[in-house]
Amino acid sequence: MLIETKxxxxxxxxxVAVNEVDFTIEEGKINAIIGPNGAGKSxxxxxxxxxxxxxxxxxxxKGKDITKLSPDRIxxxxxxxxxxxxxxxxxxxVLDNVIVGHRLRxxxxxxxxxxxxxxxxxxxxxxxxxxxxVLDFVDLTHVMNQQAGSITQExxxxxxxxxxxxxxxxxxxxxxxxxxxxxxxxxxxxxxMEKMVKRKITVCLIEHKMKMIMKLxxxxxxxxYGEKIAEGxxxxxxxxxxxxxxxxxxxxxx
Amino acid sequence: MGSLLKNxxxxxxxxxxxxxxxxVLPNAYFLHILTLAFIWMIAVYGLNLLAGYxxxxxxxxxxxxxxxxxxxxxxxxxxxxxxxxxxxxxxxITSAIGAVVGLVALRTREHFFAIYTLCxxxxxxxxxxxxxxxxxxxxxxxxxxxxxxxxxxxxxxxxSQYYLVLFxxxxxxxxxxxxxxxxxxxxxxAIRNSEDLAQTIGISTMxxxxxxxxxxxxxxxxxxxxxxxxxxxxxxxxxxxxIIFDLLTYxxxxxxxxxxxxxxxxxxxxxxxxxxxxxQDYRMLIFxxxxxxxxxxxxxxxxxxxxxxxxxxTAKKVKRxxxxxxxxxxxxxxxxxxxxxx
Numbered sequence: 347m348l349i350e351t352k353x354x355x356x357x358x359x360x361x362v363a364v365n366e367v368d369f370t371i372e373e374g375k376i377n378a379i380i381g382p383n384g385a386g387k388s389x390x391x392x393x394x395x396x397x398x399x400x401x402x403x404x405x406x407x408k409g410k411d412i413t414k415l416s417p418d419r420i421x422x423x424x425x426x427x428x429x430x431x432x433x434x435x436x437x438x439x440v441l442d443n444v445i446v447g448h449r450l451r452x453x454x455x456x457x458x459x460x461x462x463x464x465x466x467x468x469x470x471x472x473x474x475x476x477x478x479x480v481l482d483f484v485d486l487t488h489v490m491n492q493q494a495g496s497i498t499q500e501x502x503x504x505x506x507x508x509x510x511x512x513x514x515x516x517x518x519x520x521x522x523x524x525x526x527x528x529x530x531x532x533x534x535x536x537x538x539m540e541k542m543v544k545r546k547i548t549v550c551l552i553e554h555k556m557k558m559i560m561k562l563x564x565x566x567x568x569x570x571y572g573e574k575i576a577e578g579x580x581x582x583x584x585x586x587x588x589x590x591x592x593x594x595x596x597x598x599x600x
Numbered sequence: 601m602g603s604l605l606k607n608x609x610x611x612x613x614x615x616x617x618x619x620x621x622x623x624v625l626p627n628a629y630f631l632h633i634l635t636l637a638f639i640w641m642i643a644v645y646g647l648n649l650l651a652g653y654x655x656x657x658x659x660x661x662x663x664x665x666x667x668x669x670x671x672x673x674x675x676x677x678x679x680x681x682x683x684x685x686x687x688x689x690x691x692x693i694t695s696a697i698g699a700v701v702g703l704v705a706l707r708t709r710e711h712f713f714a715i716y717t718l719c720x721x722x723x724x725x726x727x728x729x730x731x732x733x734x735x736x737x738x739x740x741x742x743x744x745x746x747x748x749x750x751x752x753x754x755x756x757x758x759x760s761q762y763y764l765v766l767f768x769x770x771x772x773x774x775x776x777x778x779x780x781x782x783x784x785x786x787x788x789x790a791i792r793n794s795e796d797l798a799q800t801i802g803i804s805t806m807x808x809x810x811x812x813x814x815x816x817x818x819x820x821x822x823x824x825x826x827x828x829x830x831x832x833x834x835x836x837x838x839x840x841x842x843i844i845f846d847l848l849t850y851x852x853x854x855x856x857x858x859x860x861x862x863x864x865x866x867x868x869x870x871x872x873x874x875x876x877x878x879x880q881d882y883r884m885l886i887f888x889x890x891x892x893x894x895x896x897x898x899x900x901x902x903x904x905x906x907x908x909x910x911x912x913x914t915a916k917k918v919k920r921x922x923x924x925x926x927x928x929x930x931x932x933x934x935x936x937x938x939x940x941x942x
Contacts, residue, residue, distance in 0.1 A: 426800065446786040
């Protein structure tokens with residue numbers, strides 16, 4: 347168990363977006379969060395990565411309470427994430443976009459930059475090498491020197507993966523990683539997630555593509571109206587009456 | 601590194617022109633205008649680092665320019681300390697006030713930040729204008745000394761002042777180049793792209809934003825201090841709103857978020873507005889529409905447009921060579937096949 351949430355709750359005014367969710371993320375596995383639109387999946391992600399502060403409850407990462415830490419501190423502890431939309435700097439190259447991902451593992455400051463110290467040279471090289479390494483991992487070496495604005499949607503998703511991986515994470519949260527790309531490409535990204543797990547990086551993702559999730563995930567949690575309605579393996583989830591009701595609506599008997 | 605090599609011709613050319621200009625065209629009026637333009641460029645570089653590379657459009661920079669100018673003026677006129685010490689202190693005072701303003705202002709974003717800093721800039725102007733006892737109010741501050749001698753170097757003549765300001769401009773460009781082409785610069789750019797994303801890759805956005813804000817006020821202060829000792833008279837109007845919009849125009853025309861933008865934009869606008877002097881304020885009838893068109897079609901200014909053009913050009917070249925390669929490869933495959941078959 348890498349991350350554990352205890353009665354995690356987020357309220358926006360009178361609206362409860364996430365309601366007392368207990369969830370555990372298993373180390374070295376693919377964990378998935380599914381649920382209808384507006385179920386609170388993204389909010390839940392934002393609570394885990396520190397973008398939102400919970401109204402109540404706790405987030406425990408490797409036995410340490412990280413509930414109130416800022417996102418950058420959480421990232422330094424080894425938690426990375428991607429967003430639904432990938433914000434890349436389109437005018438610069440793919441490689442340039444990824445280099446900054448390793449920034450959090452470096453110490454050089456303004457003086458190192460202005461005076462071009464030894465540490466500066468060493469860390470610039472380190473970040474560049476890291477960027478090349480993760481771009482190789484996501485199979486993007488061939489577009490490395492192209493403008494980020496000129497690559498395909500699927501390649502942009504891979505760049506987002508690479509950026510997250512450049513932070514040397516232990517766990518990566520992927521917010522709808524395959525939204526807006528075609529089935530063939532979806533498979534490629536699923537393979538990439540499996541490859542990440544083989545590299546001892548825990549994966550946790552939000553997804554809408556049921557078929558893919560059922561095949562891919564080791565563990566699934568289903569959210570509906572901010573509450574956890576089911577948790578377990580894909581078989582357990584598929585046969586769960588509460589899940590069927592949430593997805594198909596009406597009575598479970600219908 | 602690559603971009604430096606590619607641009608080396610431009611850099612050496614511009615430097616040579618700047619150094620040789622006073623000898624080729626020994627004209628006191630041009631020298632004065634150019635020196636002033638260099639001072640503005642330094643201030644625009646400060647603005648560029650914040651607005652162009654970090655995405656925070658500060659409209660308080662005329663205020664910080666004035667703080668730098670008044671700090672130098674007051675220190676040299678009223679306390680009569682050494683000029684160079686006063687110059688350093690002026691920059692530090694401006695940065696310190698910048699840090700305090702930044703701590704509050706950077707809690708806002710986007711247009712709220714612009715409006716907030718616009719107000720701060722106006723308050724700085726008002727304080728200078730109304731605080732008669734310290735600043736001399738509307739009467740301004742006169743008798744600011746020229747930079748004192750460094751060994752055999754004296755800065756009495758306009759020519760020596762020209763080179764002094766040029767020196768500081770080169771210093772500014774060098775510092776900017778090194779910041780932008782470093783992990784620190786990449787950090788700033790990451791904040792401009794998406795603050796949320798920057799945070800999730802472990803960047804402390806507040807700390808970095810404050811650093812940029814202070815740096816940019818430092819350069820505004822440096823420019824202001826140089827202005828004070830060059831013109832030797834300052835009034836509250838150097839902190840007025842119109843100055844910040846001048847600086848912003850220079851930046852937008854040249855290219856926001858580009859290294860050469862501040863030089864190109866400032867030089868061009870200063871040159872054009874000098875040559876259109878006979879039109880007086882009707883010049884704005886020409887500038888207004890031109891600026892609007894430029895922002896619509898070239899949001900990254902002249903330098904940005906040049907970069908885009910060059911990028912497209914190389915992309916085309918890459919495509920062409922790839923095509924040729926593929927053609928060549930298929931040719932060889934065909935040839936091999938033929939060899940095997942035959």
